[in-house]
Amino acid sequence: MTTSLAFSGHLVIAPVLVPFVAGVLLLMLRDQSLTLQRGLAVLVGLIQIGFALALLIAVADDTLLTYRLGDWPAPWGIVLVADRLAAWMVLITSLLALCAVIYAGGGTDRQGRHFHVLFQMQLFGLAGAFLTGDLFNLFVFFEILLIASYGLALHGGGPARTRAGLHYVVMNLLGSTVFLFAAGLIYSAMGSLNLADLAAKAASLPLDNLGLARAGGLLLLLVFGLKAALLPLHLWLPNAYAGTSAPVAALFAVMTKMGIYAILRTHTLLFGSAAGDLAGLFEPWLMPLALATLVVGMLGALAAETMGRLAAYLVLASVGTLLAAIALGTNGIAAGLYYLPHSTFAAALMFLLSDAIKRRRTASGDSFKPDADMPHYALWGGVFFVAAVAATGLPPLSGFVGKFLILQAAPGHPWVWAILLISALGIVVALARAGSHVFFNSVKPSSATPQLPGQRASLFAPYEFFAIGGLLGLILALTLGAGPAVDFARATALQLADPSVYINAVLGSTR
Amino acid sequence: MEILIALSIGVLTGCGVYLVLRARTFPVVLGLTLLSYGVNLFLFATGRLVIGQPPVIGLASGHADPLPQALVLTAIVIGFAMTAFVIMLSLRARAELGNDHVDGRDGGSQA
Secondary structure (H helix, E strand, C coil): CCHHHHHHHHCCCHHHHHHHHHHHHHHHCCCCCHHHHHHHHHHHHHHHHHHHHHHHHHHCCCCCEEEEHHHCCCCCCCEEEECHHHHHHHHHHHHHHHHHHHHHCCCHHHCCCCHHHHHHHHHHHHHHHHHECEHHHHHHHHHHHHHHHHHHHCCCCCHHHHHHHHHHHHHHHHHHHHHHHHHHHHHHHHCCCEHHHHHHHHCCCCHHHHHHHHHHHHHHHHHHHHHHCCCCCCCHHHHHHHHCCHHHHHHHHHHHHHHHHHHHHHHHHCCCCCCHHHCCCCHHHHHHHHHHHHHHHHHHHHHCCEHHHHHHHHHHHHHHHHHHHHHCCHHHHHHHHHHHHHHHHHHHHHHHHHHHHHHHCCCCCCECCCECCCCCHHHHHHHHHHHHHHHHCCCCCHHHHHHHHHHHCCCCCHHHHHHHHHHHHHHHHHHHHHHHHHHHCECCCCCCCCCCCHHHHCCCCHHHHHHHHHHHHHHHHHHHCHHHHHHHHHHHHHHHHCHHHHHHHHHHHHC | CHHHHHHHHHHHHHHHHHHHCCCEHHHHHHHHHHHHHHHHHHHHHCCCCCCCCCCCCCCCCCCCCHHHHHHHHHHHHHHHHHHHHHHHHHHHHHHHHCCCECCCCCCCCCC
16 A cells, blocks of 8 residues: 555544644643644644645545544444535535634634634534544534534623523533434434445335334434524524624534534435435425525524624524525535535624624624724725625625525425525615614714724734635635536535445445 | 333433423423433433343343443433533523523513
């Protein structure tokens, strides 16, 4: 075996190990200066992007990389599997994480202890959950990313954050319990927990165990729906996301995508077309719930009183859009996979922007109350305008391409067209209202209004420039590179449509 | 024995769900604990109930499924850590919000 083969053999586990090692290292450096920790966090972020890109290139020729932990053959040992979908998600997460961690360097990481450690542990859990090929291992990685997210969501403290955090933690603990019930039901019905093995066994499931397997499968949808904030399990999201600090909320933009990923994976692999009696188990539920989530997201955005809550409801609307796309079948999945990174970056951009605006409006923060003109309002108004265009999916940015592809994939679904277009209009109105309140509805600064301290009058801080500029750049890159990105998303959807590729890649050697 | 195990899981889960729906953090934490007990027992039963057999193939006439035992062990450890976390969070919520209502608002006497 040559060295390059040996390296690519371990490439699959690298995105899981890098944040874990970094987290342990940062824990040991916890008493060192924040500058050192920030530098290390940014460096690790860059390394992670490098590995994610290498992984994406390695799977771009339709090979599936598997990594057998402890070298036990699947289905007995746990395997990590990198297919196009997993590599795509890992890359999106690592790009988003770098922008979020740069923004956190602006002071958020000073509000409490161990911010960078928790941040890396969250990335560890996310990467593991995307790459694992085992249902129970997915549960374990979910728990890792959740307990890190509990710490991050509560980071900085304060009554509002604690109240929202309590709901978030209790809801997710309940979700974990349901996940265990689901995994247990599926194991008892099908005798395996390896995703590929389950997919292979689904077609020849004995009729006696069908009920158990269906119950387990729908409980899985319940759990993943909770993570994805699918209606009616969305109630924890607006408070938790609007209540936490901006860089954490920006990173959490990918947490709902984690739930969407899990739904997509089980929907196509376990309950896909080849699954016999289990085929299409999620289908009656996905589309109606997704469209309802989209409508609730739009209504929430229209009713929001602060930029933070508005951004949180935009996350909800994007969850609805993506799940509706997934419910449309292979073409819809392709469109959704292109729209997914766009909506993640756009949501993160909104959270960071609302924080940047909050720091500059001394009296009313990010609420839609009149305030004195913020310094350099033209620049920030311009950035907000671009972010709003991205968030609503108007031309010329990538959101438009994504929504256009989703509509194109739904020729026989008038409801999808109607709700997607009306909700886009509603979100345009909500964002126009937000922008005009925040930037145009200004009052003369009274003597009671505290004057801005000198350092706030600068155009932007370096961390804001790199984080917000980075997200804008990513959206721009996704727009300019729409051709290759859409091709990749199409090929991913085709790969997902044929579960036998995944099954053979994982079980091939033992069959 | 099946009836006994099924009843135990059912009662634990039912009590857990009831307690989680209460408005104070202490019953909610207790409810989460009962739910995790229920699910741990349930995981044991997913390998089918076998009495007096080792979880190793070939040592005796039959064998118990070893995988659920490993799953339960993992689930117990994770559940324990999460319970510790939610207790600390409830104490902090009590300190910061001034009461133990799950919404942080003391809405009268309903407990």
